[in-house]
Amino acid sequence: MESDRDSSWDRYSRQILFSPIGRDGQERLQAGRVLIVGMGALGTVIANHLVRAGVGLVRLADRDYVEASNLQRQMLFDEEDCREALPKAEAAARKLRRINSSVRVEAHVTDVTPLNIRELAAGVQLIVDGTDNFRTRYLMNDYAYQANIPYVYGGAVSSRGMTAAFIPGSTPCFRCLLPEGDGNGETCDTIGVLAPVVDIVASYESAEVLKILTGNLDAVRRSLLTFDIWKNRTYEMRYPKPREDCPTCGKREYPALSLHSSADVTTMCGRDSVQISGGRPLDLSIWRDRLSSVGEVNANPFLMRVSLPEGERLTLFPDGRVFVQGTSDPVRAKSLYARYIGM
Numbered sequence: 001m002e003s004d005r006d007s008s009w010d011r012y013s014r015q016i017l018f019s020p021i022g023r024d025g026q027e028r029l030q031a032g033r034v035l036i037v038g039m040g041a042l043g044t045v046i047a048n049h050l051v052r053a054g055v056g057l058v059r060l061a062d063r064d065y066v067e068a069s070n071l072q073r074q075m076l077f078d079e080e081d082c083r084e085a086l087p088k089a090e091a092a093a094r095k096l097r098r099i100n101s102s103v104r105v106e107a108h109v110t111d112v113t114p115l116n117i118r119e120l121a122a123g124v125q126l127i128v129d130g131t132d133n134f135r136t137r138y139l140m141n142d143y144a145y146q147a148n149i150p151y152v153y154g155g156a157v158s159s160r161g162m163t164a165a166f167i168p169g170s171t172p173c174f175r176c177l178l179p180e181g182d183g184n185g186e187t188c189d190t191i192g193v194l195a196p197v198v199d200i201v202a203s204y205e206s207a208e209v210l211k212i213l214t215g216n217l218d219a220v221r222r223s224l225l226t227f228d229i230w231k232n233r234t235y236e237m238r239y240p241k242p243r244e245d246c247p248t249c250g251k252r253e254y255p256a257l258s259l260h261s262s263a264d265v266t267t268m269c270g271r272d273s274v275q276i277s278g279g280r281p282l283d284l285s286i287w288r289d290r291l292s293s294v295g296e297v298n299a300n301p302f303l304m305r306v307s308l309p310e311g312e313r314l315t316l317f318p319d320g321r322v323f324v325q326g327t328s329d330p331v332r333a334k335s336l337y338a339r340y341i342g343m
Contacts, residue, residue: 008102012054025214026054030102032213033057035124037112037140039088040064041193042154043130044076045202046209047105050128051096053210057104058096061120062089062130063111063275063321065303073195087302087317109302110319111277112136113264114257117143126150126212128205134180135256135266141166141174142254150212154205159194159230161201165208165220172242173249177224197229265330273325274333278341280320287316294340312336 008030009016009023016026032055036043039062050058066074066081066088074088081091093107108120117139121127126149127140137153144151145168153174154163166173204225211219227234247253264277284304288297291314295307304316312326314336322341324333 008054015053020216020219021210021214025216028214029054029210030056033059033124034126034128034209034213035059035061035121036128036130037061037120037136038130038132039076039092040070040130040132041073041195041198042132042156042202042205043088043128044074044092045199046128046130046154046206047092047096048076048099049203049206050209051100051103051105053206054100055103055209055213057106057124059106059108059120059124060089060092061108061110061112062087062092063109063317064088065315066091073193073198075199084300085298085303085305086300090302109317111266111275111321112139113277114139117257121147121149124149126152126209128209129153129155130202134178137174138180138256142248142256144168145173145248146252146254146257152205152208152212154201156198156201157193158191159197160226160228161197161204162224162226163201163204163208164224165212167212167217167220168249170217171222171239173246175248176240176243176246176250177237194229197227200227200229265334267328267330268323271325272328273323274327274330276322276324276333276337278320278322278337282316282318282320282322282341284316284318291340306340308336308340310336314340316341 012026015021016023034055036047039060047058065085066077068082070077076092076095087109089107089109093105096105121143127144129137129152131137141151148168150167152165208220222239224237242249244250247255266275268275284299288299288304291297291306295309297306306314312324315323322337324336327333
C-alpha cells in the first residue's frame with residue numbers, strides 16, 4: 001500500500017512541488033468529484049487536465065458523437081472515433097482511462113436536462129462548463145446555486161474566449177452577469193473557432209477547478225475574463241454585487257430547472273440538425289429491424305443511423321433522443337420523427 005502511495009506521489013511530483021497544492025492538496029484532488037457537461041472542444045481539454053491532475057472522479061456528459069469537423073480542436077478524438085461514430089463521452093472516457101487508470105472516469109451519453117441533472121450531478125463538488133449553448137449553461141448555473149456547489153463557466157467562439165467561476169454565497173451567479181436573451185447567437189458552427197482559444201479558455205477553467213478542489217478559494221478569480229487572441233485584447237470585468245431581482249441567486253426560483261415537456265425539440269445551431277427527446281428509451285436492436293426497410297442502417301453499441309428516402313438521416317440513441325439531420329426546421333423534423341418513430 002505504501003509503495004502504491006509513493007508511486008502516486010511520484011506521478012504527481014511536479015504538481016505537489018507547487019506549494020499552494022502540496023501533498024495535502026493532492027490528497028484533496030484525489031478525493032475530488034466533478035461533472036463536466038459537454039465533451040467537445042472545451043470539455044476534452046478540461047477532462048484531460050483534470051484526469052492527469054489526479055481528480056478522483058471525473059464524470060462526463062455529452063449528447064453528441066464524433067464527426068470529422070471535431071478533429072481540428074477536440075483533442076481526445078481521432079479519425080477512428082469518427083469512422084466508428086462513437087459518442088463523444090464514450091470516446092473521451094476510453095482515452096482518459098488509458099491516461100490515468102487510477103481516476104474513475106464515468107461516461108454518460110445523454111443530453112443534460114432538468115429531468116436528469118440531479119442524477120448526473122449527484123455527489124459532485126462542482127460543475128464544469130464544456131458546452132456551446134446558453135440553455136444548458138443556465139441549467140448548470142441554476143442547479144449549482146440550488147445545490148450550493150460552484151459552477152465554472154467557459155465559452156469560446158472565433159478568436160474570443162470568456163471564463164468565470166461562480167460560487168454560491170460568495171459571488172453573483174452566471175444569470176446575474178448574462179441574463180437570458182443577452183447572447184448574440186454566434187457559435188463555432190456559424191462563425192468558426194480557433195483551437196488555441198479553446199485551449200486557453202479550458203485551461204483557465206481547469207485552473208479554477210484545481211483551486212476550488214484544493215481549498216484555495218482565496219485564489220479563485222472574482223471576475224469575468226474575456227480576451228481575443230487574434231486582436232490581442234484582454235478585458236476583466238470585476239463582479240458586481242448579486243442582483244436582488246436575479247431569479248437564481250436573488251429570488252431563488254431557479255427557472256431553468258422547471259421540467260420540459262415529454263417531447264423536447266432543440267435546433268442544433270449551425271448543424272442542420274434538430275434533436276427530439278421523445279421521453280422513452282429506444283431499444284436499438286428493435287429499431288434496427290424496424291427501420292432496415294426504410295434505408296441504409298449503420299449502428300454501434302451506442303447509436304444507430306438510418307438514411308431516409310426523403311434525404312434526411314435519423315440518429316437514434318438508447319436514452320430516447322433522436323437527431324433529425326439534414327434540416328433545421330423543427331416542424332419538418334417533428335414530421336419525420338412522427339412518421340418513422342411516432343410521437
